[in-house]
Amino acid sequence: MKIGVVISEGPYTHQAADTAYHFVKAALAKGHEVPRVFFYHDGVNVATRLSVPPQDERNIQKNWTELAKEHGIDMVVCIAAAQRRGLLDENEAERQGKDANNIAEGFRISGLGQLIEMGIQTDRLVMFGD
Template sequence: MKFGVVVNEGPYTHQASDSAYQFTKEAIAQGHEIIRVFFYHDGVNNGTRLTVPPGDDRHIQNNWSELAKEHNLDMVVCIAAAQRRGILDENEAKRQGKDADNIAEGFRISGLGQLIEAGIQADRLVTFGD
């Protein structure tokens, strides 16, 4: 089955990102296809490479980046939601005149059309959040 995954909450405060990660990993393990993971609302905060959790805790952002690398996952951060919350890639940082970017490996910034497209192309769109 083709799944689209939507992550609507940030890391650590809320379990949504952990649950989405476990779901995505297990779906792939069971032979399903994840056509896209879309990060929206505070979910965009999963895409910063600057998080430094304590060493004895899981590293949510690294987990996503590694999963993406391993399975060639398409992980998209909503541009409008990201700009509000200070998540920038190199191009956006330049365009907005900011002195740094912070997008993590494996994530890309794009528009809400990518969410709608995931809804159209997936057999099931699964949302994680409140």
């Protein structure tokens, strides 16, 4: 089965990004496909490469980057939600005249159309949030 995943709460504050991570790992282990994970609301904050959690804690961004790399998951960060919250890739930083960017490896910034498209193209859409 093709499963699309939405994460709509921020890392560390809320368990959504962790639960989604374990869900995706379990789904993949069962032979399902997870072509895309979409980050929305505060979920976009998972994608910053500048977070530095304590060494003895899980690193949510790294978990996702590694899982996506291993399984070819397309991780999309909503551009409108990202801009509000200070998440920028190289292109956006330049376009907006900002002096830095902070998107981690494996994530890409794109539009909400990618969320709708995921809903159309997958068999199930599973949303992790509040």
